[in-house]
Amino acid sequence: MRLFLAISITGAMQDSLLNLQQHWRGIGVRGYFVPAENMHLTLAFIGEYGNPDVVMDAISSVSFTPFTIQLDGAGTFHDTLWTGISPNESLSACVRQLRRALAEQEIPYDRKKFSPHITMVRRAEIIGSMDKLLQQLPTDTMDVSEISLLRSDRGKNGMIYTKIGSIVAEV
Incomplete structure (x- = not known):
């Protein structure tokens, strides 16, 4: 099964990103x-x-305190349009701990440099200039107190993500 560790986007940040998608549709994306x-x-x-239980065991050894992430900017990578997350030492430290826990249990993962972003549009076709896309970008924040192990399955209308388990911040 296809697995990944993630922070689910919820609340006001999710609402702002949905509004941003509406804006982008309106300008022809x-x-x-x-x-x-x-x-x-x-x-x-x-x-x-094949073994999500081993992954859950590994990440259960990671402890973190709640932290806040903030939206910051947008960009493209090939045909993917994304919004960025401001540099954040608490987020980076948490990612280092999670990846170390995976490595210690010999669980393979993509070792690319962590570049925090939220994918907004796949197979994006942008009409006009990037300048229009970069106007009215939200800067919302979101408190993070849970990190999830998600399974990714291809459905007939796109990807379906299923939460297998999670770890919760220590207060």
Whole structure:
């Protein structure tokens, strides 16, 4: 099964991102707009791995305190349109701990440098200039107190993410 660790985007931040998608549609962006229930910030992509219990055991060793993330900017990577997250030492430290826990249990994961972003549109076709896209970008914040292990399955209308388990911040 295809697995990854992520922060699910909820509340006011999710609402702002949905409004941003509406704005982008209105200025002519086309593509597959990520639905609200799929909005997330990937912390570690594991990929095909058959034993989620081993992953949960590994990440259960990680402790973190609640922290806040903030939206910051937008950009493209090939045909993907995303919004960024402000640099954040608490987030970076949490990612390092999670990845170390995976490595210690020899659970393979994508070792690319962590670049915090939320995918907004896949197979994006942008009409006009990026300047229009970068106007009216939200800067909402969201408190993070849970990190989830998600399974990704291809459905007939796009990806379906299922939460397998999670770890919760220590207060």
